Amino acid sequence: MSDPNEIAITTEGRAAFDYETLHADAAARLRSAALRIRERMQGSIFETGRDLIAIKDLLEHGAWGAWLKAEFGMTARSAQRYMNAAGLASKSDTVSVLPPTAIYKLASPSTPDIARDTIIGRLEKGEVVSMKDLTDEIAQRRREQAEADRLAKLSPKERERKKRQREKRQRESAASEAKWRKCEEEKRSAAQQAIAIARDRLDAESFKEFAILIQRSSGWRFADELHKALEGNP
Numbered sequence: 001m002s003d004p005n006e007i008a009i010t011t012e013g014r015a016a017f018d019y020e021t022l023h024a025d026a027a028a029r030l031r032s033a034a035l036r037i038r039e040r041m042q043g044s045i046f047e048t049g050r051d052l053i054a055i056k057d058l059l060e061h062g063a064w065g066a067w068l069k070a071e072f073g074m075t076a077r078s079a080q081r082y083m084n085a086a087g088l089a090s091k092s093d094t095v096s097v098l099p100p101t102a103i104y105k106l107a108s109p110s111t112p113d114i115a116r117d118t119i120i121g122r123l124e125k126g127e128v129v130s131m132k133d134l135t136d137e138i139a140q141r142r143r144e145q146a147e148a149d150r151l152a153k154l155s156p157k158e159r160e161r162k163k164r165q166r167e168k169r170q171r172e173s174a175a176s177e178a179k180w181r182k183c184e185e186e187k188r189s190a191a192q193q194a195i196a197i198a199r200d201r202l203d204a205e206s207f208k209e210f211a212i213l214i215q216r217s218s219g220w221r222f223a224d225e226l227h228k229a230l231e232g233n234p
Contacts (some may be wrong), residue, residue: 049086
């Protein structure tokens with residue numbers, strides 16, 4: 001299978017599952033479930049997951065894998081993805097708007113609960129969540145968890161020292177951003193003043209020609225030539 005998240009349903013080259021070893025009622029339920037699952041495997045991963053959850057306990061571990069392979073060409077790992085997805089849908093049906101790959105990723109046991117709850121919360125608010133949004137959220141929460149686990153192993157003194165260092169970096173970052181914003185505001189104000197002076201000194205046609213030339217020259221080139229002119233250089 002080219003995509004591990006998509007299950008191809010084929011009958012060619014597939015060994016038949018031996019239902020004769022099972023109790024008649026169990027065999028009937030398994031056959032019925034197999035038929036339903038094959039018919040809508042690509043259409044509803046949630047219903048497929050619910051069916052798999054409902055009948056999994058009818059077979060022992062080894063037989064479960066054999067049944068999945070015989071009926072759907074599916075591995076136990078793939079079946080688990082469907083069941084995880086069904087469990088996710090039981091928390092909130094809003095996840096149905098996500099593509100299958102995103103559903104499997106969000107439903108994975110390795111996904112931090114806080115990331116899962118955050119994404120579901122955004123969906124329930126009506127937000128559009130892209131695959132990148134989901135991946136970034138999971139990655140961020142994993143980093144936070146890894147950092148929390150690392151800090152938990154430190155002594156109280158070391159944790160306090162790390163906390164002070166983190167707070168210092170945050171203050172420096174905030175100060176740097178504030179300085180950058182102030183600089184940008186000063187540049188914007190200077191540009192507005194320059195435009196006001198040019199508009200006041202030039203007639204409408206000359207001002208338009210002046211503006212076009214500025215746009216063509218690009219900001220840095222204009223600034224360079226203006227500097228030369230102010231210095232008296234040709």
